[in-house]
Amino acid sequence: MIEKSIQAITEPRRRDILHLVRDRELTSSAIASHFDISAPAISQHLKVLEEAGLVVVRRAGTKRFYGLRREGFAELMQYLGSFWDDSLLRLKEAAEEEEKKRRQSDDIHQQ
């Protein structure tokens, strides 16, 4: 799946599509209107994104609404992050430290 999602985000238009559906669902044709390529081409891109687990479809009548699949992103980001990163690792550690503190204070409150 990771392999597919990495492949998927390589194509610039697919990244543009992901941007478009990031905060709202859009139909295939609404997405297509933002590009100068044909509707079938967009449909094919959406298929790739869907098979990569990065978008999901919701059918409503003749329309199909595409939206971001956050779990897919999370998985991809986790992979890319764990792959090498430094700054991300430091961010994680900082967040975990914060989380630890939070939990400790919760424990105190609960006792």
Add this chain to the structure above:
Amino acid sequence: MIEKSIQAITEPRRRDILHLVRDRELTSSAIASHFDISAPAISQHLKVLEEAGLVVVRRAGTKRFYGLRREGFAELMQYLGSFWDDSLLRLKEAAEEEEKKRRQSDDIHQQ
């Protein structure tokens, strides 16, 4: 550059190469020995990675040592992260909050 680095990490062998040079420098031939493709093929991959700013070369006699270029990764990760992510955003906020607290306490100490 971002475009090139995204392109670069799409190829599975190139990600393998990045893994190999992650913690140590390696020569082109040392890298090639890990794969069953020809030396020129590896050389071409290294060129792509270098042009993407993800590896750097250090010449030493007839040998060329390849190593990870962390700034390139940082840039790529930042882009990929800022692109969409949630959990990463939350991590960032937590880290920034932490940073803010740290700075405030520094200010107090400095006065």
Add this chain to the structure above:
DNA sequence: TTATTATTTAAGTTGACACTAAATTAAGTG
């Protein structure tokens, strides 16, 4: 049912890219 709208699937073309083998460059060493 016929027509309309929304979208996908199919078939075929083109260009990009990963590969190979052969030739070339680069930096020593005898």
Add this chain to the structure above:
DNA sequence: CACTTAATTTAGTGTCAACTTAAATAATAA
């Protein structure tokens, strides 16, 4: 300089992915 080692560049080939147009599917309305 000739030779060796390390690696790259060049030229050519095959595969794959993104696009096109045309045909097919899906849901609904007249």
